[in-house]
Amino acid sequence: MVQKMKLAYIGGGSTAWAWKLMSDLACDETISGEVLLYDIDMEAAKRNEKIGNLSGKGRFVYKAVPTLPEALKGADFVIISILPGGLDCMESDVHYPEKYGIYQSVGDTTGPGGIVRAIRTIPMYVEFAQAIEKYAPNAWVINYTNPMSMCTDTLYRVFPKIKAFGCCHEVFGTQRLLASMLKEVKGLENVQRNEIKVNVKGINHFTWIDSAFYKDIDLLPLYEQFAVKHYEGIDNNDFDEDDSCRMYSFKHRIKFDLFLRYHKIAAAGDRHLAEFCPGQWYLDNPDVVKQWGFGLTTVPARREEYQERYENAMAVINGTREFHPEESGEEGVHQMKALMGMGDLVTNVNLPNQGQVSDLPLGRIVETNAHFTSGKITPVIAGELGGVPHAMTIRVSDNFDQVVTSCLKDDLSGCLSAFQNDQLVTRISHGQAEEMFMAMLKNTEAYLGSYKKIW
Amino acid sequence: MVQKMKLAYIGGGSTAWAWKLMSDLACDETISGEVLLYDIDMEAAKRNEKIGNLSGKGRFVYKAVPTLPEALKGADFVIISILPGGLDCMESDVHYPEKYGIYQSVGDTTGPGGIVRAIRTIPMYVEFAQAIEKYAPNAWVINYTNPMSMCTDTLYRVFPKIKAFGCCHEVFGTQRLLASMLKEVKGLENVQRNEIKVNVKGINHFTWIDSAFYKDIDLLPLYEQFAVKHYEGIDNNDFDEDDSCRMYSFKHRIKFDLFLRYHKIAAAGDRHLAEFCPGQWYLDNPDVVKQWGFGLTTVPARREEYQERYENAMAVINGTREFHPEESGEEGVHQMKALMGMGDLVTNVNLPNQGQVSDLPLGRIVETNAHFTSGKITPVIAGELGGVPHAMTIRVSDNFDQVVTSCLKDDLSGCLSAFQNDQLVTRISHGQAEEMFMAMLKNTEAYLGSYKKIW
Amino acid sequence: MVQKMKLAYIGGGSTAWAWKLMSDLACDETISGEVLLYDIDMEAAKRNEKIGNLSGKGRFVYKAVPTLPEALKGADFVIISILPGGLDCMESDVHYPEKYGIYQSVGDTTGPGGIVRAIRTIPMYVEFAQAIEKYAPNAWVINYTNPMSMCTDTLYRVFPKIKAFGCCHEVFGTQRLLASMLKEVKGLENVQRNEIKVNVKGINHFTWIDSAFYKDIDLLPLYEQFAVKHYEGIDNNDFDEDDSCRMYSFKHRIKFDLFLRYHKIAAAGDRHLAEFCPGQWYLDNPDVVKQWGFGLTTVPARREEYQERYENAMAVINGTREFHPEESGEEGVHQMKALMGMGDLVTNVNLPNQGQVSDLPLGRIVETNAHFTSGKITPVIAGELGGVPHAMTIRVSDNFDQVVTSCLKDDLSGCLSAFQNDQLVTRISHGQAEEMFMAMLKNTEAYLGSYKKIW
Amino acid sequence: MVQKMKLAYIGGGSTAWAWKLMSDLACDETISGEVLLYDIDMEAAKRNEKIGNLSGKGRFVYKAVPTLPEALKGADFVIISILPGGLDCMESDVHYPEKYGIYQSVGDTTGPGGIVRAIRTIPMYVEFAQAIEKYAPNAWVINYTNPMSMCTDTLYRVFPKIKAFGCCHEVFGTQRLLASMLKEVKGLENVQRNEIKVNVKGINHFTWIDSAFYKDIDLLPLYEQFAVKHYEGIDNNDFDEDDSCRMYSFKHRIKFDLFLRYHKIAAAGDRHLAEFCPGQWYLDNPDVVKQWGFGLTTVPARREEYQERYENAMAVINGTREFHPEESGEEGVHQMKALMGMGDLVTNVNLPNQGQVSDLPLGRIVETNAHFTSGKITPVIAGELGGVPHAMTIRVSDNFDQVVTSCLKDDLSGCLSAFQNDQLVTRISHGQAEEMFMAMLKNTEAYLGSYKKIW
Numbered sequence A, B, C, D: 001m002v003q004k005m006k007l008a009y010i011g012g013g014s015t016a017w018a019w020k021l022m023s024d025l026a027c028d029e030t031i032s033g034e035v036l037l038y039d040i041d042m043e044a045a046k047r048n049e050k051i052g053n054l055s056g057k058g059r060f061v062y063k064a065v066p067t068l069p070e071a072l073k074g075a076d077f078v079i080i081s082i083l084p085g086g087l088d089c090m091e092s093d094v095h096y097p098e099k100y101g102i103y104q105s106v107g108d109t110t111g112p113g114g115i116v117r118a119i120r121t122i123p124m125y126v127e128f129a130q131a132i133e134k135y136a137p138n139a140w141v142i143n144y145t146n147p148m149s150m151c152t153d154t155l156y157r158v159f160p161k162i163k164a165f166g167c168c169h170e171v172f173g174t175q176r177l178l179a180s181m182l183k184e185v186k187g188l189e190n191v192q193r194n195e196i197k198v199n200v201k202g203i204n205h206f207t208w209i210d211s212a213f214y215k216d217i218d219l220l221p222l223y224e225q226f227a228v229k230h231y232e233g234i235d236n237n238d239f240d241e242d243d244s245c246r247m248y249s250f251k252h253r254i255k256f257d258l259f260l261r262y263h264k265i266a267a268a269g270d271r272h273l274a275e276f277c278p279g280q281w282y283l284d285n286p287d288v289v290k291q292w293g294f295g296l297t298t299v300p301a302r303r304e305e306y307q308e309r310y311e312n313a314m315a316v317i318n319g320t321r322e323f324h325p326e327e328s329g330e331e332g333v334h335q336m337k338a339l340m341g342m343g344d345l346v347t348n349v350n351l352p353n354q355g356q357v358s359d360l361p362l363g364r365i366v367e368t369n370a371h372f373t374s375g376k377i378t379p380v381i382a383g384e385l386g387g388v389p390h391a392m393t394i395r396v397s398d399n400f401d402q403v404v405t406s407c408l409k410d411d412l413s414g415c416l417s418a419f420q421n422d423q424l425v426t427r428i429s430h431g432q433a434e435e436m437f438m439a440m441l442k443n444t445e446a447y448l449g450s451y452k453k454i455w
């Protein structure tokens, strides 16, 4: 029996997450249905409609629709993956702070770039939440957009009964690192990343593992030796976010450094981890970055990458290239199947804190494992962060909370307070931070129409 | 590859749980090892040694040992299932209160019988915990003994780092009831009980289900109709605890009655549920019990049953009967395998509350689902009980807490306070309750040697 | 300088609390202002207008007004003391359950009477809260009406920013008992009740004292001896609620009995304490009541008392009797002065739990000390109840919570669930309790117009 | 009647706090007793013995004793005010970090100086706590030593039942500022600082006021205007800590700046507040410090001040100067009297968090108001910090927690982790911070004998 389902895809013109999803839907023989693609760039959605309908064996029908209600009505699942403001905004987010000596390796989650990105994204998420409440209140909602915590938080604040969760693959990379460690240390080949059982907790892109096992092997003692041995970094990197180029690469040095300090495994790519620490530690300047073995992902490089994907899409549409769906390694399809009763799953996911992280405030969006089963996602009790990891995490979580609260009240000066207290921004004075903030707002003002202008 | 393991069985002369375990170990081809049987009745342990070594194909070697340290040293798992004080004590626990018009359907968990049973069991568990701390501090400890909550609590209070959990199959019976409902209502055959996905919470033998799904079917609306339709009770009972006789039977009337009042599924056999409610509701007198469609399990009947099992054991040992191991439906072996990395499992289990039940105090032994995986058990966030179920549950949990605290301080008058506040005992006056308490202590004083005598 | 203030009095025709207030306002030379009397019985309000204007030296002007908005506009303080449904309803509340063998000594707080009284009072409090939000959102609101917890809870649920608190003098009686103990034991004369410093916690009419000092004398060890010595009861009762007749009298036997069981001082009159315990303990039948040394306050006796007060009022109005204001011993005026910056005060008061009682749920109305100062009331951290007192208290608090929630949703069957679980009601079966509940609703249906009729 | 009392003074050779206490004891006619002075500098204690016995009218007898047990036995109150390691250590704490561009205005609470000071103080406090447990377990213990939070925390960790609290006058200065505002804005003369009623919360030297009233005047709206008007700073400073010289002066600019950002009144001297903020805000370099209108308190200046006090002491002893006791404005004597039943007091104090600050972890030492009464101190519910003040505070509190935990485990590398995450230290790299830490330990190693040497 093939299970029928209806998906709404907000940001349906995406060339990254949408393609992964189309691949995964094409590869799974047990499900079928309809995917409605909504995007402010209708042309992009139409391209994906064509590609989607070329993929698979017709079990899924793809359709680009011009409005959000058309996409949402009757949906069992809603997926949100948008690029809020496009690469021009991202250029300001990531590179403008460099004028003040502030370097960002990603710039979409925290730091000055993450906060300004949140400010323009939150009004969009207010609209999504309101539309979901109106047109698909019982749908499961999967968010992939960054800044993950603040986007997901906005959904819950606007529509508290929303059944939303946020997904990210960064922990998978750490599981892969542990699998590769087992190969090196124990000669174990072909350990799958989801055979590495971890207890994970924190906030998206800054999560910590305090228990890791492969079968009956306790991985933490092995990891300690591994971190010491490879403290200078590992070159041949198993994990590439977005199956892509060197600009995403890193040598796990930050991960090892954090482990040796705090005795917990930081579970995200080094590019993300660096941004959650005081700026002077790993992002002090490009030389320091280099020394820690990772790269700053530039927006010009992202533009090139985007152009490649666009050309690839056109080639598929024009029939000059074939689309060979392969499993992406992402878990969205497994999660949806679990929720429909097609096999339980325990995996890491972003949800409001109901106590799964005991030393972060209730209600904050946190990332831990959760049990996906028929009709329900239940987070597991992951315990406390403790110590300096707690101190670093709650500071960022407090800032996120302040940003979301302030945006929802249209109080951008409240956002400024959080911005000035950001771990990358405190290297400059209040006055300089304010000047930078105003300039960054001005650079991206095309997307700030819903706010009182303070810049 | 066959995984090796070493088990210590405290109460290894048991004819109930021990046989189920031997069967399950015999049936599973992927594991092997050693089972050390310790029992104060060494003869009984020796009988099980013989039966165990006759069962299976020799993958497991059984050995009765005369001391606890011999059993525990090197154990990966410790199983505790004892009958504290034997059937003579149980006779007093269950039937003595009848003199005061207090009827108990089980008498081993709560009520006057449950409390007095706890009083004599707690000193035994103090010894077990101390021995485990000394001889097997890293072992996983599975408790099957009642009163479950108080036994497990004692283990944690004495040795806070113990890796103990308590197991009970009462929720399984409710899952089976839901499966049989699916057959009746939807014509679905062969739904397995573990395909019924439930969110369960409460304390052992008084747990509540507020979410139940089979694949994509929400079972709560169906159950409401089912409870109304079968309000007078269901005769042909799918569930028989201990695959046994009518004395354990019930018609689910109490379960239906509680559902119609509180809109949550009470998830235990009616005999247990009745004892957690004010005595006048379902246990007012034998006529009321009959009217609610369940039976009072008498100790004479238990004696007969025990005799049958004993004869059965002798027959197996003498070779006049064969032991055909069959899977028991219990989950102990699955749980142990999960902990060794042989397949994850999410199931209900008794653990100290770390927030999995949001409206019971932290530290109390609660029953919810937990994720069993390599090297770790993590409870899931089951949420709040709320309303009258909360009021009923916390009253009992408070009483349990008071009993354990008082016993550990050798303060039996503190136990008396809890006893007088028990939901079955409040039908009599303080003075009568005290008189009854003292008599029940006297009846069982052979096992109360570690306490200052107040009776 | 005399401080000006404006008071609104809801229930301004009252002959009990209103007269105390008029006396206290008349006695205090430092304040002046206006008192607006609102009552559904406008004649009664007019009588109090006359008496009020005869009292004092004209510093306060009294005025009966026909509508709530007229009373509230511009008020600095709002006082609510009503008799919801009058003595006819109370007759049913208190005496109808006697048909089922359920005796109540007060019947206005908990027990079947307290719950049915709550059901008819909550809609009135919804109106009060809405009117206060509209007409006097910044006023301090003092509630004297029972059931205290449920009335105050309703105010906060309807208007969460209300600055309301509930006052009751029952703890004062316990302080007076401790003062009389000091006289007896230490020969100390003239110890004032507010010199007895207590740490108090619980819910209204069922509060517990775990620390009591007079200057540097620790009173708990003395109280233990005192309780033992006077276990049979104290005849010459220092404390008479409402300076009134024997029908309110008691011998503190229950107070002593509870202390010897739980080692905390129960801090309310025995008539109230009895109702929070399982019915069979102190209220089993009139003989048991007598044996415990207290009386059942009958409604016929209340009628007589009311008639006396009415005649007294008429005599004052007609000039045949003079009104000699004397300080009542209540604290309302002191509290209002403290809030206006005229002297700090620490006293017991009913407020939503923000953690002042650590083992009751947040948000529940609890009674502890609080610091009254300029512009602010801040509860103190009173700690945990613990043990059996906790078990008894939370059961009642849960029931209250269920009643308020159900009434606000117009779900009287939810109230029935709580009613059936009440500590006085569990002596009868579900079915009998339902029958009794329906009859009690019917008896008082004149005040249940806002509910769907289920009786 | 004059109340008798016995005090033990640890650090009894002090020329600052001890003199204030002697003055206050001399001024109060209602108390008498004995003060035992213990100090590692016995000569200093002897000087204070002489001065003490010259002060007052002989109601108090002072005696220097050579051992801690002699001081403690029979004490009703224990006062601890020590200078851990003396001014030589303080020279390293405060000035060594300047080599790394890190400036500290006080250097005794947080920042690199505060942490290293804690490291050498904690072992001393372990001894004090053990001795108090042994010799004076029921005494009230008042701590004045900095770092306040970590000293007080150590007392509670070593002897959990200790009745200790920590006192500091920084909030008083803010009350005085509010009083002077009332003079300027409202023309109110002679408002006393304790007539300014504040709700205060946070950690010592970084507390926040969210409610402030004088009689019925709400001070927060006035303060907003006041902060705007005086944003450049107030010259004529009403508040001088230690009645002393310009090196302690400040213009309240930081206080005003923080208020305008966070809408709560930061309630400590600017010199303290600055150290809790990211270093680049107010302490970036000496020019920035000047611009914010406060001074860096240098250790050479402290030496001069100490010398003056020493000469003063000798003059009193030699009879060339008279000792005229005047009330110090401190509250120690009032607090002790309140605890003996000589008048209630509500004031700010440092205690383990039992929920008085709702968004800091339980158990952490926090500063809020508390009710001092006969035999008991009860903190009031001060509520949440919220927003950026919370983010800044919890970061520091987490670091303090980590330092105390690590010192008690003799794990100075755990302290290093906290040190590197300190808000003043994050301006330098991990490596530089480690180098600085080791040097600072080396500079003060004479007091680090109880630790494994890692420097």
Ligand SMILES: [Mg+2]
Binding pocket: A167, A168, A169, A170, A205
């Ligand atoms: Mg991500």
Ligand SMILES: [Mg+2]
Binding pocket: B167, B168, B169, B170, B205
């Ligand atoms: Mg069971």
Ligand SMILES: [Mg+2]
Binding pocket: C167, C168, C169, C170, C205
């Ligand atoms: Mg009352």
Ligand SMILES: [Mg+2]
Binding pocket: D167, D168, D169, D170, D205
């Ligand atoms: Mg200070």
